[in-house]
Amino acid sequence: MSSREALVCSALALSCFASCSASETGKLEGFHLPAAVVSAATEPAPELKKVVVAETPKFTPKDPQLAYVLGQDLGIRSDEGGKGYFLAPRAHGKHNGIDFLAPVGTPVLAACSGKARSDERGGYGRVVQLVCRMPNSLGGNEGLHASFFYAHLDKAVPPKGWVHVEAGQKLGTVGKTGNASGPKIKPHLHLELIIRGSQEDALAETHSGVVKDAANDRFLELLADECLEPAKFASVHGEIRRDRRADPFVVLMCAAKPKPDLTEPSDDKLKVAQIRWSEHYTAGGFEVDRGPR
Numbered sequence: 001m002s003s004r005e006a007l008v009c010s011a012l013a014l015s016c017f018a019s020c021s022a023s024e025t026g027k028l029e030g031f032h033l034p035a036a037v038v039s040a041a042t043e044p045a046p047e048l049k050k051v052v053v054a055e056t057p058k059f060t061p062k063d064p065q066l067a068y069v070l071g072q073d074l075g076i077r078s079d080e081g082g083k084g085y086f087l088a089p090r091a092h093g094k095h096n097g098i099d100f101l102a103p104v105g106t107p108v109l110a111a112c113s114g115k116a117r118s119d120e121r122g123g124y125g126r127v128v129q130l131v132c133r134m135p136n137s138l139g140g141n142e143g144l145h146a147s148f149f150y151a152h153l154d155k156a157v158p159p160k161g162w163v164h165v166e167a168g169q170k171l172g173t174v175g176k177t178g179n180a181s182g183p184k185i186k187p188h189l190h191l192e193l194i195i196r197g198s199q200e201d202a203l204a205e206t207h208s209g210v211v212k213d214a215a216n217d218r219f220l221e222l223l224a225d226e227c228l229e230p231a232k233f234a235s236v237h238g239e240i241r242r243d244r245r246a247d248p249f250v251v252l253m254c255a256a257k258p259k260p261d262l263t264e265p266s267d268d269k270l271k272v273a274q275i276r277w278s279e280h281y282t283a284g285g286f287e288v289d290r291g292p293r
């Protein structure tokens with residue numbers, strides 16, 4: 001064999017070794033592969049088993065046009081006078097709003113941009129009513145309107161007639177007026193929310209009685225699709241409505257800019273009166289006490 005012939009021959013052998021199938025390679029003189037290697041190379045690779053973790057994606061409101069109603073968050077009021085969560089038992093039935101624990105004098109802020117007015121209302125004390133169109137994400141294109149009702153205020157900024165206010169604007173200060181004046185009742189903002197089908201209905205809303213409005217059915221459907229389902233957000237009590245009233249905390253978490261962190265009151269008398277949000281709500285998409293952010 002000439003040196004040129006030897007070169008061609010070894011090149012052919014190499015070429016065959018590189019391109020022949022494993023079984024043919026196995027038959028090559030001097031190149032026997034172990035049976036296990038041959039079999040592993042011909043069998044399809046086992047499929048990778050994926051572990052699916054049922055985790056709720058992080059939730060933030062798509063259209064956060066609302067604003068939290070206080071510059072600090074001390075949770076819900078609980079004292080000898082009662083508990084301040086939505087639908088807590090009351091002598092007259094059930095609590096229609098939420099009592100946000102806060103020292104007297106704490107500024108209360110407009111939850112939305114709209115029209116506000118103040119009044120004196122017996123057991124509710126000094127009040128401010130705030131009416132605004134719901135963001136389309138929660139109000140559809142149908143023009144659903146919210147009427148927020150702030151009660152037991154010390155001072156109220158808007159006059160008795162309607163004036164325009166912007167979300168986040170100061171509406172007054174936390175007080176103990178009306179039936180919150182007793183020493184057993186810790187200072188708090190009583191906040192109610194009613195959903196009506198039009199601005200006209202919302203401006204005429206008196207926050208008393210049991211007038212039903214189908215607008216709240218529609219609103220709760222939109223709320224479920226936009227927020228409650230994707231965030232896996234719920235009240236431990238199950239209910240977030242009472243006739244035409246809705247749970248204001250739920251609506252704020254679903255449509256407001258980030259709220260202040262929940263903190264402990266510095267005053268010991270208020271400290272013992274605090275209920276954390278996480279005692280009444282659960283969520284998968286955000287930490288309830290911090291709120292979506």
Ligand SMILES: [Zn+2]
Binds near residue numbers: 084
């Ligand atoms: Zn209340």
